[in-house]
Amino acid sequence: MSTTMLLLLVLFSAAAALSPSSPASAAGIAPLDDETLGLVAFKSSLADPHGALSAWDAAAAGAAGPCSWPHVQCDASGSRVLRLSLGSLSLSGAPLFRGLDRLPSLESLSLSDNNLSGPLPPGLSLLPRLRVLDLSKNSLSGRLPEDLGSLPSLRSLDLSHNALSGPIPDSLFSGSTCSSLRFLALAANRLEGPIPSALSQCSLLLNLNLSSNQLSGSPDFANLLWPLSRLRALDLSRNALSGPVAEGVAMLHNLKRLHLGGNRFSGPIPAGIGLCPHLDTVDLSGNTFTGAIPYTMQWLSSLSFLSLSDNKLSGDLPAWIGNLTALRHLDLSGNELGGAIPESVGRLKGLHYLSLADNSLAGAIPASLSDCAELAELRLGGNGLNGSVPQGLLDLGLEVLDLSSNRLVGTLPLPESGKLSRTIQSLDLSSNGLSGVVPAEMALFFNLRYLNLSWNGLRSQLPPELGFFRNLSVLDLRRNEFFGRIPGDLCDSGSLAVLQLDGNSLSGSIPEEIGNCSSLYLLSLSHNALSGEIPVALSMLKKLEILNLEFNRLSGEVPPQLGMLDNLLAVNISHNRLVGRLPVGGIFRSLDRSALEDNLGICSPLVAEPCKMNVPKPLVIDPNEFNHHGSGSGSGGSSTDNSVDPPAPRRPMHRRFFSVSTIVAIAAALVIALGVMVVSLLNASARRRLGIMENALESICSSSTRSSSPAVGKTVLFGPKSSLRTGDLVSAESLLSKAIEIGRGAFGTVYKSSIGEGRFVAIKKLLTPDIVQYHEDFDREVRVLAKARHPNLMPIRGYYWTPQLQLLISEFAPGGSLQARLHESVDEPLPWSSRFKIALAAAKGINHLHQSHRPPIIHYSIKPSNILLDEHCDAKVSDFGLARLLPKLDKHVMSSRFQSAAGYVAPELACQSLRVNEKCDVYAYGMVVLELVTGRRPVEYGEDDVAILVDTVRGMLEQGSALDCVDRRMGEFPDEEVLPVMKLGLVCTSQIPSSRPTMAEVVQILQVIKTPTVVEGMEPF
Structure with a gap:
């Protein structure tokens, strides 16, 4: 039943209740007011499976009206509804705010943690006194409505943990809402584009959370965020923001929590961060910050959480770190910090978590760490620490102790007290030089x-x-x-x-x-x-x-x-x-x-x-060995032959139990057994010598390479440690089998592998003979590729390297590849909206490779099989930059390497006078665009001829029949989008490289095609 019909029924009931002849009127029951009617109308748009709003019944409103209903709070007089608290009631459906306009005093509306879906409808601007709006933790989708910026009294807006998409509208900050807004949370959605510059006008803002979206660009911190001097919490983490963080952060002198992790910020950490005296949380992890840790941070006396992990910070670990006595969580892992661990860390008495893993630290583990009595998790793996494990460290109540991949020696340490025995849950001492036995006391x-x-x-x-x-x-x-x-x-x-x-x-x-x-x-x-x-x-x-x-x-x-x-x-x-x-x-x-x-x-x-x-x-x-008599008659018998042969000489009888062949077989078996024993002894001896040689080589390699280099055969992981753990990928080589093979490419075979708990990763087994053979070179190049982080790039999570086996570990795309969806899938064909979305997403990912890295990362192998789809059909470009792993990179190598990618290789790769550059990727991307539009492969072989897709499309476009080559399987499509995209594909596949656009221009053109009115003054493509 439609909402309009429900409203009519409500109004009809109200009219009946107000009529003089109605029983309610006769009994003296108060007539229904506007607020009652409004709440009943609002309830009609929601599905209530558990009957949480069953009491919201117009016929039983009574004299108290809706103020007696559950989840409704009224003012002191009991006549006006002030707050609706409808969180965690399992409500579902697409919410409609009709009826709420009948609540003129409504100040707070909470529908958080329900199952609401569909777009966020307009109509909120009809609530002039609304101060709090909480729609978080639902499944709302679509774009943010423009009228959100027209709520003059709104102080708190929480739309986090939904599926909202598109850019953040400027109207949200340029309208009347901005003048009163104190709290804004849009986290964990799919918002994209830059942060609107109008945000700087919200001068009263105290808490801003835009984390876990797809926001991009280089924010102008000086003019965008630093003017928000009242900010107490700023969270921009887990986006695709880039560029330096300008000085001036000291203007945020009220700031208590700063989260910028999981972006692409670069340059030094601004020194002004140490001039924010109230900071208690700083998270800058997962970026590319360089240089030393600013010395001004030692003045942050209130700092309790500091994470600078997974950056490129260098220099020695500063001794002043011990001045931050309020610290409970310190994570500096995944950087290039050197020197020794200072004794001053022992002054961090309240420290609960300490990670200095994957740096270049040397020297002994300081005994002063045993003074950190509250320490529960200690991670020092992946460094060059030497000496033995301090005895006092083992008497702490540690839950996690990771000292792997160092140069520690001695026997396995045991605690003197029983505290560690009761608390320890994870102990990793792998890849060291420990010797001796495993003591039985470890069973405690x-x-x-x-x-x-x-x-x-x-x-x-x-x-x-x-x-x-x-x-x-x-x-x-x-x-x-x-x-x-x-x-x-x-x-x-x-x-x-x-x-x-x-x-x-x-x-x-x-x-x-x-x-x-x-x-x-x-x-x-x-x-x-x-x-x-x-x-x-x-x-x-x-x-x-x-x-x-x-x-x-x-x-x-x-x-x-x-x-x-x-x-x-x-x-x-x-x-x-x-x-x-x-x-x-x-x-x-x-x-x-x-x-x-x-x-x-x-x-x-x-x-x-x-x-x-x-x-x-x-x-x-x-x-025959048991036949002792002749074949004739016995000695007492007669014979027909009159002649009598002389008797043969009688031989002594020797009973033979085995034939000659049996004896020979037994002798041969004895000889073989003796040979096997000799060979086994020789093999055992050889294995002992080989083990000694391997240990010697390993110690030589460990002393001649960087201290952070992993041991041969060790899995190395990048990125946030919470998403993938080394324990998930034990014995990486054992995860490979043809039973889980999902594809083959120019660089090797890809496998789908389970890591437990319903999680999967994709493992690419590289073609070893053609890949760089030195671990340092391999590690350096893979780390460059792992730093390429973008929502539309399939991230490399780690690798596994031995001289004989090299694996790349990345996330698994449950939606398969674009190749499979276009040409091999029996599922419902991709509609045009999905195809356009894939084309735009792939362009953004490739543009990030070209624009955000110097020198740019060239993909070299863009084709539908390298465009993967997640469960939401969002595209992620994979296999980017793998040509960096080739020992010799030139046009001829690339041409032979990708000869299987017929149709996607730019024509200039066959010419010795032209350089391989970004325009080669643009050509391949153009072929993918044409493939998306037409549903045809770049090269199709018939019985008598070969059809080249780009020539076919260009010819039909010149004849005025371009729409005839559009893939009809995708159903209806807008001509005003399909034709410009087809033309864009032809421009990208121009034979002359200089005539092709850049990927940044491709992204801009696609955005104009989708919303031509957004960019003013630009001609439609």
């Missing part, structure tokens, strides 16, 4: 969930006490010198999810008790000396996703029950002594050759070894 760490001691020199048997960790989820002991058997009670707790024991000297069989690890999803036991058969008990691990058993001495057949593990995504059983058939189900139907090779006789067409079945052969005995 009852709350430990993550234990990583990999890449050290620990040498002992695995202590059976490891099974006492009742909460342990991740156990990583790779690349040590552990020997002996795997304890059978390792999984007694039942909580273990990741078990990695690769690269040790473990022997014996895999214990049957492994089946008790019911939570296990990753089991990696490769590069050991395990023997015996693969236990059937592995089939009890229903959550198992990754199984690595390569480079052991396992024998027998693979248990067929493993084929019933539905969650198994990757298996490697190569380099063992396995025989027989593989399981017929699950992942085993599509295993790669490399996962099976070098066994004794696995029955699979993928391997070259002959198939051998594990069936015992019977003992063959020669029956």
